Structures are given as structure tokens and as C-alpha cells.
Amino acid sequence: MELVLLGGIAALAGDTALDLGPARQRCVLAALAVDAGRVVSVDRLMQRVWGDEPPLRARATLLNYLSRLRLLLDGAVVRRPGGYTLEVERSDIDLLRFRELCVRARAADDRQAEALLRQALDLWQGEALTGVESEWAAAERNRLHQQLLDAECDLTEVQLRLGHGEDLVAALTARSGQWPLDERVAAHFMLALHRAGRTADALAHFRQLRERLVDELGTDPGAALQEVHQRILDNDPAHTRSSPETPAPRQLPGRPRWFTGRGTELARLDEALADGSTVVISAIGGAGGIGKTWLALHWAHQHAGRFPDGQLFIDLRGFNPTEQPVAPETALFGFLTALGVAPNRVPPDLDARSALYRSLIADRRLLVVLDNAATADQVAPLLPGGPGCTVLVTGRSVLASLIDRHGARHLRLDALARTEARALLAARLGTRRVAAESDAVDELIDLCGGYPLALAITARHAADHTLAEVAAELRDLGLEMLDHSTDPGASLSAVLSWSLRRLTGEHRTVFGLLGITPGPDTTLPAVAALTGLPSARARKALSALEEASLVERRDDRYAMHDLIRAYAATTAHDLPDDVRQAALVRVMDFYLHTAQTADRLLDPHRRLLPPDPPADSVRPHPLPDAAAALDWLQAEHATLLATQRAALVLGRHHVVWYLAWALDNFHQRRGHRLDALAAWQAALDAAAHLPDPATRSRAHRNLGNAWSQLNLHEEATRHLNQALAQAVRHHDLVEQAHTHRALAAAWGRRGDDQRAMDHARHALDLHRTLDQPVLEAEALNAVGWFAARTGDADTARDHCHAALALHRQHHNPAGEANTLDSLGFIEHLTGDHHQAVNHYHQALTLRRALGYAYRVADTLDSMGRPHLALGQHERAREVWEEALELYREQGRDEDAARVRRRLDALPPTRT
Incomplete structure (x- = not known):
């Protein structure tokens, strides 16, 4: 810490x-x-x-x-x-x-x-x-x-x-502006200007400072500053760098003017420099426009003084739209002549040039920047052999053999963090303007996703428009606003397109389809379904895109930056319509059928409602057990919701409905109440297009339950009554039983326990008639719960014990946990607090094992009361503090506030 x-x-x-x-x-x-x-x-x-x-x-x-x-x-x-x-x-x-x-x-x-x-x-x-x-x-x-x-x-x-000088001028210019009367700063600035060959500027700065000191403070410069001034006038050798017969090469382009942030990446480059036992090679990788060259040049200028024998730089043009990549022979010719070799003495072949180059710099401390490299073969002949040299390589491809054979340290560059993006806009536009239009700046950063080139383009547009206007244009036009008709280097789409030149046709197709697949990220099995490719070929395509810095892999998941994804989507529109639609059908079926399998593993007693068979060649992801099912649903949750939305747009109404059904159990366990509401609202809209009337009554029932859990009781009752009416009209006894149980829960949340009891008894009678023992146990538990709420403890205890026996007989741990929770409530109500704690503890153990976070919070909340009744204040504090944390995570503000009040009422902790 x-x-x-x-x-x-x-x-x-x-x-x-x-x-x-x-x-x-x-x-x-x-x-x-x-x-x-x-x-x-x-x-x-x-x-x-x-x-x-x-x-x-x-x-x-x-x-x-x-x-x-x-x-x-x-x-x-x-x-x-x-x-x-x-x-x-x-x-x-x-x-x-x-x-x-x-x-x-x-x-x-x-x-x-x-x-x-x-x-x-x-x-x-x-x-x-x-x-x-x-x-x-x-x-x-x-x-x-x-x-x-x-x-x-x-x-x-x-x-x-x-011996530094010129490389300090930029930083000292800014420092001198910040501390205009500080004589120590002024002395440093004058020396740096003098060493950079700008002696006239150094002397002018002294005159300006002397005038300001006299005008503002009524004093002359101190003796130390006057001595520096005199030595500059005398051209004192102590303040002038000596020059060898062949000047050390200084090939670095100018320091990037608006470079900001990248503290972590700069630190990693610094760490690499600390190892002086061998030549240091750092390979900076990332997508086009992500800021690789800026990072390399900024670091190079920061550390130029560490390399007194000079700096070599070349743009290898690995991803230039109009020119071929620079051959290593050509690059070496430029390096050798910069190092003093006469052009007519440069050897003709690559190996001889490379050998001479390494010989010349073997004992030198030199920085070599190889920008925009395409392949490791292009770079390898340009690598020094001496330990005093450092090499920075930038490129869009992961230069694997450079890492494996030459020990290069790979540094992947991602988008800027929010604070860094804001700093970049402030540097371009001025801090006052960024502060004055803060909301528009936040929106621009979100729309650009921290992508440096996109931020730079928007800053250029902001020269003639307000930031709100630029944000609105970017919001409406997207990538079109980030294009430049005459300068491809200032167009994000053009820069990204150069990365596709080295990909095969199949890999470009996969790239395009990834731009339209639902969800924020994806996995290899999903990509195989999307593309219709065998798993091995899909993996090879993803690897090629990863090496080209067009996708990023984190563990077993693949993601794209939002702007790269938007560009990929534009390339997908170049594919035939039937190819795009078939891909979306396949990937939707993959997610739907895997979700159905997961739901079945989580609740094998739930009624099986199989959707239409999947498209040809689609294989759902294998899930061995309930734990794997829960993990998969958790990992894919955002993608599954996105898949439902995409299915709605595509008119695949059965996918919309069945995804809501497959996700409902998971939503209940994790407490995703708003997601459940949105999923069932979409399912209800889709049910209007489906032939089975049961889909409409089930959608109304589950939507009513979602409204009820949000304590929006009028909407809940309206949908549940519609569900019951439709089930009665179609003589669907199973759906009637489910709806009565949902109505019991809804009326219970409204505080009408007697009305809730009536619905619970209706549900129990129907489940018994239908010979559904597990559902009968659920209804028994509901009757027991509401009997306890209405003061009939004996009836409550009898019904709940009967429910517990059925759940255990039919191996239904979720129902068993619910019933144990009810029994804990009953025993606490009747004064047997030790037994209440025991029941709650068993329920808690089961619910934790099931990943039922929503109900875990409720059980912890209830468990604190018998602990308090037993005088176990610290134990009550522990369970309520955990409940409070879960309630806050789940957005259950009223529950959290109630538990907070209970905690505040506890006696203070002994110290």
C-alpha cells in the first residue's frame, strides 16, 4: 500500500x-x-x-x-x-x-x-x-x-x-516561462541555448531578465548569473562542447510538441536502459495512429544526453501506402555515411555493410531509432552489437523473431488513459479552453476512446469550431469526420487501412466480420462460429490480426479498440450481404445454444424450452458442469445482451425470446435486475412475432417479476395479471401455476401478505395436480413463508419442512437454500435464535456455492438479527458489513441504507 x-x-x-x-x-x-x-x-x-x-x-x-x-x-x-x-x-x-x-x-x-x-x-x-x-x-x-x-x-x-545542452532547451524554455525571475533557471537556460549554437538567444535572455529584475524588483542579476553571462561572452571552453573531426550524427526528428502521458511506458523503457550488459532493444508495437513514433521520439530526446556518440534515425516505411518498405541495404548506406564513411567506400552487399556498421559503433554509446518497421528481417541487419548502444523499434506487427532471437523487450502501446487524453487536448487547445468546455471534452475523449490520432484530428477541427460542435459532428459522422481527403496520414481510416495490406483475403474477411459481431470482445469458439472456419484457421486469422495490432488478446479473449472496430465494420460492408448475414446468424446461434446449455446446468429442474436448431456448422461451446456454466455466463454476459439487441435488429425474434429465457436464472442469481427487465421487455416485443401463445404469457410473467423486483408494483401487477389471463385463456395450467407463484411474490413485496398467501396456495394446488414435485416444493416454501409473515408459525414450519424434504429428495440445492432461509426466519420469529442461525448458515453455504450473490446478501442481512438477539454483536456486525458491501455492489440503495442504520445502532467495537 x-x-x-x-x-x-x-x-x-x-x-x-x-x-x-x-x-x-x-x-x-x-x-x-x-x-x-x-x-x-x-x-x-x-x-x-x-x-x-x-x-x-x-x-x-x-x-x-x-x-x-x-x-x-x-x-x-x-x-x-x-x-x-x-x-x-x-x-x-x-x-x-x-x-x-x-x-x-x-x-x-x-x-x-x-x-x-x-x-x-x-x-x-x-x-x-x-x-x-x-x-x-x-x-x-x-x-x-x-x-x-x-x-x-x-x-x-x-x-x-x-555535457548536455541542446536536448535541454525545450524543457528549460517551459521552466523559464513558469519561473521567469529565477536566476538559477535562467543560468541553465542560457547555457543550454549557448551549447545548442543559439548564443545570441542566450545573451538576449540575460538582457530581458536583467530588465525585468530592475523594473520589478529594483535589483541587478546576482553574481552567479553574471558570471555565466560573462563566460558565454568569452566563449569559455567549459561551457562549450568540443566537436570531433566527424560530427556525431544527430538524426532525431524534432521532439513531439504535444506529447503527453505514457508514464508507465516511459518507465518500462527506462528499466530496459538500466541493463547495460548487452545492446538494449525495445520494440514498441501498436495500431496505426496509437502514438508509437511520438513515444519513441519523446523518450529518445529525454535520454539523448546518455548517448554522446549520437543518434541515428530512419523511417523504414513498413506501412506506407505509396512506397515499398526501406530495404536494410538502403538504411545501412544512410547510417554508414552519417558515421563518416565516404559513399564510395560503402560495401556493396548487405552482410558487408552490416559488419562495417557494427565495427564502427562497437565501442560507441549510440541511440538507434528504427521507426515503422514491417518485419524482423528488415530490422535485424541494423542492430548494433556493442553493449553501449540502445535501439528503439516501432511497428504495427509483433516482431516475434526479434524478441526470440535478439532479446528485444516488447512494449505494446494502447489507447491513452482519460487523464492523458485530457492532457493532450489541453496541450493542443489550451488549458483554459479545455476547462471552459469540460463536458464537451469528456464526450470527445469518450468518442475517440483515447486514440491519439483521433484526438489530434478532433483538436485540428476545433480550431474553427466549439468543442461541443466538434463532439456533435464526431457523434453523428464517426469515422467520416476523422478522414482527410488530401492527406492520408491525417486520416484515421487511411492509416488503419495500411495495416491490411499484408493480410490475406481470408484474414481481411475475418477482420471485417469482427467489426459487426455483437459484444465488446470475443473468443476463439465464437470467432469460429462467426466465420464458419475450422478452429485452427480461425486461430491463425486471429493471430495474424493480433500481430498486425488490429486486435488485442487478453487471456483467451480478443478485443478491438472502438475506432478500429468501427473501421472494421466499414470493411465488412464490402462483403456480400449474404456473407454478413450468414455470419451473424451463426454467431447468434452459437451464443443462444451455449446459453441454453449453461442455463440447463444451473437449473436442471427448470422446464426445458428448446429453441430452433442452430445453423449448420455451429457447435455450442462445451460446458462440463454448473461452475463452468456460471463462469461462461459471467464472462459473456455483456456479449449475450448485445446479441439479443442485434437479433432484434436482424428480426430473429426467436433468438431474442429464448436468450431472455436462458439468461433469466443467471440474472436472478447475480441480481442483474435492470438487465432482466430490458431482456424481457425485448422478449415481449419479439413474442408478438412468434406463433406459440405461451411465449407471450411467459414474457408477461417474467417482465412482471422483473418490475416487481424493482419495487415498481403497478407495472408488475399489470403484466402478471395479463400473464395469468392469457394462461387461463389457453388452458395452460403450468403457466397458471408459475404466474400464481410470481403474483404471490409480487404481493408480498407490496406488503399484502394475505393476498400473497392466496396466490401461493393456488400455485401449490396446481403444482400438486400436475405432479411436479420440485415446483410443488417451491410452492410449499412460498406458503410457509407467507404463513410465517401472517403469524401462523406452525403452518409455516410444517410447509417448509415438507418443502425441504422434497428439495433434498430431488437434489435441488437452490430450492433447498430458499427453504432453509425461510426456516431461519421462522425460528427467529418464534425465539429459537440458535436454530435460526443454523438454518441461515446452511442457506448461506448453499447460496455461495451456487453463485447466488443476490440471495447471499439477503441471507446475510437476515442472519444478523438472530446474532443480535443472542447478544453476538461482533458477529452481527460482520454479516451486516458483508451484506452492506453486496447491496452496494448490486445497486440496492434502500437495502444498503437499512443495513447501514442497523450497523450505526450497534454498540461501538471494543479496542
Whole structure:
């Protein structure tokens, strides 16, 4: 667990992010953290939180905050004589690590100091003490930012001593603008300009600063800055880099102007650089327009000073729409001449050129950037052999042999995080404009999905339009707005299309079909069904798309960025209509029939309603048992809902209805009440197109049940009465029995237990007539429950024990758990609290095993009451706290509020 002060205090970073509560409570933690390990008095804490005039109950409030923090931080906040202290490892607080690294740097040699200061500065993630507001916090924040500036200046000073210059100009330009009167910053900026050959600019900066100091402060520059100025005038060799007879190559293009974010990726590249035992090769992969070149160039400019013998750069044009990839012979010719070899002395063949290249740079510290590589064969001859060299390779393909044979470290680049995307737009458009049009910015980021090229294109459009107008256009036009008629490099579709050139026709077809398949991601069995390909060929196609950075694999699932998926969908429209429709039919049948199998495994006693047979060649995914079924439904839930929506659009009404049926049990177990409502509403619409009248009554019944679980009683009763009326009209006794039981539950939720009992008895009579023992047991349990609710404990107990025997006889653990829960309620009602706890415990065990999270929460809620009646306050607290967490996860706000009130009413925990 890590306490982040340098760019945050609102959460603890660790395995799980922890909410630190109110702003004042965050301030208390910050006030302890800056002095971690030392005792801070209560008076000082109050002053840091509220200033010199604390409110009347400030001390009591502070002690409450400290108590909460103690629980949250697992005892790290400790009461000591004289006050409180935060007892944590110094390495757990980034501020303390920052200060320690800065101290170590001052005692180290320049190379070590540079590394230590970089580590220290990397700990800063933004403005210090985010979310902490008080006069003390503001003053502390200013003090910390001064420490940040000192560390930045220390690093610059070390870099200047190591011979840097030109590569520091961009950063020092920004720093000089932020701290225009800081003479140390000015001295560094002047030296960097001078070493970059911009001596006139350096001297002009000195004149401007001197004028500002005189005008604003009435003083001249200090002696140190004046000395730097004089040495620049004298062209002092100590401030001028020497040049060899053949200048070191400096081939890097300019630093990307609007580069933002990518902290994790930059850190991984830094880690690779730390291994100096052999040539360091980092391969940056990702889709077109994702920002590979920007990352490589930004890192290269950051570390250019580490490579005093120069930097080589070449665009290998691996995915250029009009030109062939650069041959390695051609690339080597350019590198050799840049290294001083006369053109007429360059060997003619590839092997000789490569050997000469490696010989020339064997003992040099050189950076080689190979941009836009197509294949490993194109790259391999360009790799140095000496340990002092570092190579950055960018490309859309995963260069497997480069990783396997040359030990390259692969770094896959994904879309920007939301904060990084916002920073990119702020850099392009200005922070004021981004802040002023914040809602439109959020929408643009969502529509672009953090895709750097898409964000850059939208920023370009925003030059002449408001951000709201750009967002509306992007929302309406999609990829069309991200195209550019005359510049393919500024068109997202064009950039992505270049990745398809190296794919086979079959792989391009698979790419297009993936763009129209329902769901956010997919699996190999589903792709085999979608494409109609054998599993081995489908896997090969997915691998090719993954290597081309058009799909991403996470474990056994394949996904596309939303914009790549949108582009894939446009390519699907180039396929014949019958090919697209057949693919959708196959994949829908795959999901439907696998879902039916899963539902049957979860509840083998449920009435079997088989849908139409699947399309030819479709094989449902094999599921060996109920646990596998539950896992599959959980993993595919979003895709199954998307499949139902797609089936509705395609007019496959039986798929819509049967998916609602297959998912209902899962929705009940997981508490997905809104999803159940939407699924059955779609099923009811689809039932109007199906010949079997039972589909309509069942849809009304299940839709009514979904409304009832949301406590929307009028809608629930209306649909359930319609279901009953249709079942009676068609003499469907089975459906009548189910509907009476659903009406019993609905009236029970409305608080009319007597009316609920009447429906439960109707259901019991019908199930007995139909000789359905498991359903009879469910009805027996319902009668028992409502008998208990109406005060008839003997009838309740008799019916529930009869239900329990039937459930156990027919191996129905779900029904057994429901009945044990009822018996727990009955025994608690009649005062046998020990027996009540026993029944609830058995029900809880079964429901956990079944993955019935919705009912687990209810059982935990009920279980706390007999524990409380027995005086077992801590046990009651434990089960209610778990119930509270589940209720919150399930969005059951009223239930959560009720349990919260019970917890608040418990006696305080003993310490």
C-alpha cells in the first residue's frame, strides 16, 4: 500500500484503491504523512486542518477522523504521548522517498546523481496534495513545489556537467516561462541555448531578465548569473562542447510538441536502459495512429544526453501506402555515411555493410531509432552489437523473431488513459479552453476512446469550431469526420487501412466480420462460429490480426479498440450481404445454444424450452458442469445482451425470446435486475412475432417479476395479471401455476401478505395436480413463508419442512437454500435464535456455492438479527458489513441504507 502525496492524497495506491473519505479527513492524513514517524500534537493537527479559528466541535471531529483513519489504514495511525503519529515504512510515502533520493543524489557522482534525481522526479504525478484544502495545505503545497523546482534544477545542473545542452532547451524554455525571475533557471537556460549554437538567444535572455529584475524588483542579476553571462561572452571552453573531426550524427526528428502521458511506458523503457550488459532493444508495437513514433521520439530526446556518440534515425516505411518498405541495404548506406564513411567506400552487399556498421559503433554509446518497421528481417541487419548502444523499434506487427532471437523487450502501446487524453487536448487547445468546455471534452475523449490520432484530428477541427460542435459532428459522422481527403496520414481510416495490406483475403474477411459481431470482445469458439472456419484457421486469422495490432488478446479473449472496430465494420460492408448475414446468424446461434446449455446446468429442474436448431456448422461451446456454466455466463454476459439487441435488429425474434429465457436464472442469481427487465421487455416485443401463445404469457410473467423486483408494483401487477389471463385463456395450467407463484411474490413485496398467501396456495394446488414435485416444493416454501409473515408459525414450519424434504429428495440445492432461509426466519420469529442461525448458515453455504450473490446478501442481512438477539454483536456486525458491501455492489440503495442504520445502532467495537 502506498501513500501518494506528490499528485494525490484522495486515495491510497496499492492492491486496492481506498477511498479516504471527506476532504477534512484527507487533510488529517496529509498532516500526519508529511511528518510520518514523528508525533504531531492534536493542536497542531487542528491548526493544519482548520487554521487559527477552528469550529466549536473541531477536536471531537478530529478524533473521529483519526479513528476512521486508524481503521482504514489497519492501525498505522497510532496514539502517542503528546499526539498522534503515522507509523509506516518510509518507502510507503512518495514524499519521503523523493526527499531521500534528492539527498542521496547530492552525495553521488554525476552519473549516479542523474539516475537518482530522475527516480525522484518520476514520483511526481501532478499537483501535490490533490483534494486537500486548508491554509496549511496551500502553504505546504507551495513548499513542496519549490522542492520540486530545486530537484529539477539539480538534475539540469548534473546534465549540464555531463555535457548536455541542446536536448535541454525545450524543457528549460517551459521552466523559464513558469519561473521567469529565477536566476538559477535562467543560468541553465542560457547555457543550454549557448551549447545548442543559439548564443545570441542566450545573451538576449540575460538582457530581458536583467530588465525585468530592475523594473520589478529594483535589483541587478546576482553574481552567479553574471558570471555565466560573462563566460558565454568569452566563449569559455567549459561551457562549450568540443566537436570531433566527424560530427556525431544527430538524426532525431524534432521532439513531439504535444506529447503527453505514457508514464508507465516511459518507465518500462527506462528499466530496459538500466541493463547495460548487452545492446538494449525495445520494440514498441501498436495500431496505426496509437502514438508509437511520438513515444519513441519523446523518450529518445529525454535520454539523448546518455548517448554522446549520437543518434541515428530512419523511417523504414513498413506501412506506407505509396512506397515499398526501406530495404536494410538502403538504411545501412544512410547510417554508414552519417558515421563518416565516404559513399564510395560503402560495401556493396548487405552482410558487408552490416559488419562495417557494427565495427564502427562497437565501442560507441549510440541511440538507434528504427521507426515503422514491417518485419524482423528488415530490422535485424541494423542492430548494433556493442553493449553501449540502445535501439528503439516501432511497428504495427509483433516482431516475434526479434524478441526470440535478439532479446528485444516488447512494449505494446494502447489507447491513452482519460487523464492523458485530457492532457493532450489541453496541450493542443489550451488549458483554459479545455476547462471552459469540460463536458464537451469528456464526450470527445469518450468518442475517440483515447486514440491519439483521433484526438489530434478532433483538436485540428476545433480550431474553427466549439468543442461541443466538434463532439456533435464526431457523434453523428464517426469515422467520416476523422478522414482527410488530401492527406492520408491525417486520416484515421487511411492509416488503419495500411495495416491490411499484408493480410490475406481470408484474414481481411475475418477482420471485417469482427467489426459487426455483437459484444465488446470475443473468443476463439465464437470467432469460429462467426466465420464458419475450422478452429485452427480461425486461430491463425486471429493471430495474424493480433500481430498486425488490429486486435488485442487478453487471456483467451480478443478485443478491438472502438475506432478500429468501427473501421472494421466499414470493411465488412464490402462483403456480400449474404456473407454478413450468414455470419451473424451463426454467431447468434452459437451464443443462444451455449446459453441454453449453461442455463440447463444451473437449473436442471427448470422446464426445458428448446429453441430452433442452430445453423449448420455451429457447435455450442462445451460446458462440463454448473461452475463452468456460471463462469461462461459471467464472462459473456455483456456479449449475450448485445446479441439479443442485434437479433432484434436482424428480426430473429426467436433468438431474442429464448436468450431472455436462458439468461433469466443467471440474472436472478447475480441480481442483474435492470438487465432482466430490458431482456424481457425485448422478449415481449419479439413474442408478438412468434406463433406459440405461451411465449407471450411467459414474457408477461417474467417482465412482471422483473418490475416487481424493482419495487415498481403497478407495472408488475399489470403484466402478471395479463400473464395469468392469457394462461387461463389457453388452458395452460403450468403457466397458471408459475404466474400464481410470481403474483404471490409480487404481493408480498407490496406488503399484502394475505393476498400473497392466496396466490401461493393456488400455485401449490396446481403444482400438486400436475405432479411436479420440485415446483410443488417451491410452492410449499412460498406458503410457509407467507404463513410465517401472517403469524401462523406452525403452518409455516410444517410447509417448509415438507418443502425441504422434497428439495433434498430431488437434489435441488437452490430450492433447498430458499427453504432453509425461510426456516431461519421462522425460528427467529418464534425465539429459537440458535436454530435460526443454523438454518441461515446452511442457506448461506448453499447460496455461495451456487453463485447466488443476490440471495447471499439477503441471507446475510437476515442472519444478523438472530446474532443480535443472542447478544453476538461482533458477529452481527460482520454479516451486516458483508451484506452492506453486496447491496452496494448490486445497486440496492434502500437495502444498503437499512443495513447501514442497523450497523450505526450497534454498540461501538471494543479496542
